[in-house]
Amino acid sequence: MSEEKVAIHISKELYEKAKKYVEESEGEFKSVDDLVEFVLKEVLSEEIKEEVFTKEEEEKVKERLRALGYI
């Protein structure tokens, strides 16, 4: 991943909460930037992991499901 950074805007209230969280994290997060980056990575990696079936696989499965009366 590129190390180039960009600025994003979040509400002051959320920023203050995040800052408090960082302070209480006992060094786990060094800054709010660090925390935001971690949370986004977690959320986005979940999205990336989403499964996709090939059309061929899906059709083969559907054929069996039809034969068994499920569809």
Added chain:
Amino acid sequence: MVSKPHGGKLVNRVATGRRREYLLEEAKELRKISISESLAADVANIAHGVYSPLEGFMVYDDYYHVLYDMRLANDIPWTIPIVLNVSREEISGLKEGDDVALTFKDTILAIMEIEDIYKWDKKEYCKKVFKTTDTRHPGVTKTLRRKELLIGGSIYLLNDIPEPFERYRLWPIETRILFEAKRWRTIAGFQTRNVPHRGHEYVQKAALTFVDGLFINPLVGWKKPGDYKDEVIVKAYEALIENYYPRNSIVFSVLRMEMRYAGPREAILHAIVRKNFGCTHFIVGRDHAGVGDFYGPYEAWDIFKEFPDLGIIPMFIREAFYCSRCGGFVNEKICPHEEEFRVKVSGTKLRKMIMSKQKPPEYMMRPEVVEVILSFENPFVE
């Protein structure tokens, strides 16, 4: 949208086509380890992604973390070790890195790469998994009889195990495609090892009120004496669904997997398995996967608090009873009447009635279900 598989990816370790042919030829030359029906079911479940993210039997690192932290070594929730036990004789001369063929009833089932060979402390296992070493617990007795070593490593399935209920055998890839085809966005999984009585029906229908579809998924395979036989459970559900359920909202399928009777830990395992089938919700019963009085009635509910990252929503639906004042099935939260008006539908009571060929009343069990059960000479596991 169906749930994401546990660990993010649906495991597929089923060898097909030329790869299967090649591995099968190779397997014929390998040392064979004959495994039990329950272990053969585990092999198939691993290969078809029922136990995703597991790709094989657990190596020591995962075994240790599951036993003590209820998580795999990579921190993914998992509560009961999935292990392959062997005797010293069976693996004499074998070492880590070797391949073996796993056989069931003289058929080569799978090829396994041995990544780890280790000892296990069976009593410690029982203490952690079953919370007891009392031999009255069926899981304890079974564990203490198992062989002294464990081998871990990834597998490739070469032949599926025979399934007497083939019409009802669906694997996670199939249920996921099925749920998508039905356009269900929310699916509640229901685990059972019993024939359905009115209390079960209430719980299932209460859950179905809040989700798009209900996935009824009884376990078939080894159960303790006194439990209902698999064919009785399947036939009883067929009768119930045909007469009392909206067909478009139900999927019924069996899962060959051993009951461990490990109460709370098993409730988490059952939820993970249904997550892999695509369920977004999981119904957790009173004394889920319990046996005798080894676990508190709601212990299986409490354990879910320890897994905020489980990825499936538990549905805690209170035990139902018939209230003559309410005139129907209700639960403690919604019924204001005294104990004298309430009739609890107890599995034990029903079992006794069925054993003596007595017909349970309709408020306990649907007559069509009763008829099916009583049509068996002995509906119970001996």
